[in-house]
Amino acid sequence: MRMRRAIAAPGDAPISELNTTPLIDVMLVLLIMFILTIPSTSHEVPLDLPQPTPVPPAERTIYRLHIDAAGALSLDGAPLAAAGLPARLRSVAADPGAELHLIADGETAYERFDQVLAAVHRAGVTRLGMDNHRFAGALN
Numbered sequence: 001m002r003m004r005r006a007i008a009a010p011g012d013a014p015i016s017e018l019n020t021t022p023l024i025d026v027m028l029v030l031l032i033m034f035i036l037t038i039p040s041t042s043h044e045v046p047l048d049l050p051q052p053t054p055v056p057p058a059e060r061t062i063y064r065l066h067i068d069a070a071g072a073l074s075l076d077g078a079p080l081a082a083a084g085l086p087a088r089l090r091s092v093a094a095d096p097g098a099e100l101h102l103i104a105d106g107e108t109a110y111e112r113f114d115q116v117l118a119a120v121h122r123a124g125v126t127r128l129g130m131d132n133h134r135f136a137g138a139l140n
Contacts, residue, residue, distance in 0.1 A: 061095060102116070
């Protein structure tokens with residue numbers, strides 16, 4: 001069997017046209033990327049933001065609920081039984097100027113902290129702060 005050899009004819013010149021196929025592929029990829037990313041950037045998340053008021057806010061009453069390492073509770077320094085916690089939290093929730101700061105010892109069991117946090121939620125307390133600045137030095 002004899003091999004044929006391709007011989008360029010003298011009239012065949014190199015192709016001087018630009019190959020546009022890769023450019024079209026890149027443009028299609030960019031178009032798909034834009035189609036996918038534009039809806040996510042224009043997506044709105046509904047937030048319930050407070051409306052500005054011309055009057056300064058009323059003075060806040062701050063209640064401090066402490067949980068020690070053993071899980072015992074105290075509200076503003078006074079010992080508090082676990083059975084009395086829901087009633088006291090409801091009275092805090094009823095006060096429109098009340099703010100509850102929850103302070104947990106670093107050794108408090110997470111389960112106990114979670115129970116207290118669930119009781120705060122069930123009582124309807126809407127102004128809650130986590131306060132741990134007193135224990136920040138113990139972590140260093």
